[in-house]
Amino acid sequence: MADIAILVGTESGNAQMVADTLSDELGMDHDVVVHEEPEADELDLASREILIICCSTHGDGELPDNIIPLHDALKEGDMDLSHIKYGIVALGDQTYHQTFCQAGKDMDAVFAARGAVRVGERLEIDACTQPLPDEDALDWAKEFMSEL
Template sequence: MTDIAILVGTESGNAQMVADALQEVLEEAHEVALHEEPDYDELDFSSRDVLIISCSTHGDGELPDNIIPLCDALKEQKPDLSHIRYGVVALGDQTYHQTFCQAGKDVDALLASLGAVRVGERFEVDACTQPLPDEDARDWVRDWAEQL
């Protein structure tokens, strides 16, 4: 059994809906903590092994407001995250092709720059073609968890 933290970056609630679905699936075999307002100090990255980030993109490719403080703290503190394995569910809209899933891509790049190792591929959700992102995310996380 693995202890998994799910971090949510959301504006409209879609990333939260996906995170809830991820939690439901993962709780069948793992300890899961869902962080709707992820806080750098509360997360204690030194004691974490596995993270999933469910992050939407809004505006012109920006991070959701609730996850900006966490990302800013990671950039400022620059902790060694080489002991962490992680997955990313990035939500976006392909009609904004230049910034499609940009926030999820940015969080992915930030974690990698701090030494964390992504497990599997980033799961990118397109609001135009995937009207039920939580269902697609359930399938993705089952495959992802097998790679841990």
């Protein structure tokens, strides 16, 4: 049984829906906690081993307001996260070609810069072609858990 923290970055609720679906599914076999307002001080990242970041992109590639403090703390700090394995579920809109899933990419980059190890591929979900992003996330989560 794994201890998994799901960090949510959302503006409209789609990333929250994905996180809740993953929590329900993974929670059948693992201890899962969803953090809707993830902040570095409260997450106790030093004791975490597995993270899933569900992050939507809004505007012209911006991070959701609720995850900016975590992103900035990791970017500006020097925390060693090499003990963490993580996965990224990025949500975006392909009509914004230049910034598609940019917030998820930014979160991926900041965790990698702190030494965390991404497991598997980053899942990028297009809101234009996938109206139910949680379905794609469930398939991705099975692969993610098998690669841990």
